[in-house]
Amino acid sequence: MDDLRITYRGSRGEVPAVRGISMSLEPGDTLGLAGESGCGKSTVAGAILRLLPRETQVTGRIVLDGDDVLTMSFGKLRAVRWAGASIVFQGAMHSLNPVHRIARQIAEPIVLHEGLSSDAAEKRAVELMAQVGLPAWRASSYPHQLSGGQRQRVMIAMALACSPQLIIADEATTALDVMIQAQVLALIKRLVAERNIALVMISHDLSVLADTCDRLAVMYAGKLVEDGPSHEVFAAARHPYAQALSAAFPTVGDPAERRNPHGLAGDPPDPSNLPTGCSFHPRCPVVRDDCASTSVELRRARDDWRAACLRVEEVA
Numbered sequence: 001m002d003d004l005r006i007t008y009r010g011s012r013g014e015v016p017a018v019r020g021i022s023m024s025l026e027p028g029d030t031l032g033l034a035g036e037s038g039c040g041k042s043t044v045a046g047a048i049l050r051l052l053p054r055e056t057q058v059t060g061r062i063v064l065d066g067d068d069v070l071t072m073s074f075g076k077l078r079a080v081r082w083a084g085a086s087i088v089f090q091g092a093m094h095s096l097n098p099v100h101r102i103a104r105q106i107a108e109p110i111v112l113h114e115g116l117s118s119d120a121a122e123k124r125a126v127e128l129m130a131q132v133g134l135p136a137w138r139a140s141s142y143p144h145q146l147s148g149g150q151r152q153r154v155m156i157a158m159a160l161a162c163s164p165q166l167i168i169a170d171e172a173t174t175a176l177d178v179m180i181q182a183q184v185l186a187l188i189k190r191l192v193a194e195r196n197i198a199l200v201m202i203s204h205d206l207s208v209l210a211d212t213c214d215r216l217a218v219m220y221a222g223k224l225v226e227d228g229p230s231h232e233v234f235a236a237a238r239h240p241y242a243q244a245l246s247a248a249f250p251t252v253g254d255p256a257e258r259r260n261p262h263g264l265a266g267d268p269p270d271p272s273n274l275p276t277g278c279s280f281h282p283r284c285p286v287v288r289d290d291c292a293s294t295s296v297e298l299r300r301a302r303d304d305w306r307a308a309c310l311r312v313e314e315v316a
């Protein structure tokens, strides 16, 4: 992904939701994307499969297996969806068709992309169900007969059905209770590792991302402000916003205690009316005079670690 910029256009005028994001993933890489509500995480996810409203302006490049998703034909795009990259959303109940049996839904992309007969695709669907921990007898169940965790497993089976290179999990476990969430996260982690699939996991929960992903990227107001090894970013972020965000989550072994019980002061900025300079400067605890006038891009904090702060060396 190279210099991705996304502006929504609608009755409220123009909303610059993503303002120049570049990053790349290799097969098997796992990247967690974090940030407060409205920072643009889901917009990035939607752009990867061109799922955004038609009038949205998207510039930059999103290259998947050598082809730019943003400029490819609709025919090619149809082939890329499911088979090149697939998304697991939060609310499986809304994504699944209530009147179709589970196996049929998992089989659908297989029939579409691999030209298998319905019977053969349903046989494959039952194998996929086993891999995500759903018993074969569930094949004939309807979505409403499954628990929330089971429905997310169905979504994961569908996402895997056509062996994509990339899976995007957008708040895929957020609605689940803690025990089931841990099981589903472990499942996603195991399956992408076994199949060497790249994973982009979106969550507002940094501790979930740190446990599941090797790399952690933090967004603020449509930009990446930090991108580095997940455990290190979680434990000792370089950007003051990423520090505040990670401080808001309990540390392992210290579940009752939040490191920053008061949270971050102020609200995220309105994307249509961003502060000058660094967008975070009005809320930043270590702001200095030039932060309001200098727009700062990601700087190398280490070979495998970038942060967008004028004080990155000091903060380190």
Ligand SMILES: Nc1ncnc2c1ncn2[C@@H]1O[C@H](COP(=O)(O)OP(=O)(O)OP(=O)(O)O)[C@@H](O)[C@H]1O
Pocket (backbone or CB within 6 Å): 008, 009, 010, 015, 017, 035, 036, 037, 038, 039, 040, 041, 042, 043, 044, 053, 204, 271
């Ligand atoms: N269809 C749309 N039209 C106009 N603005 C939109 C649209 N969808 C999202 N936005 C705006 O774009 C910005 C980014 O939204 P996005 O949903 O990508 O954020 P997010 O980080 O995924 O938030 P959340 O965690 O709440 O899902 C927000 O300011 C949002 O209000």
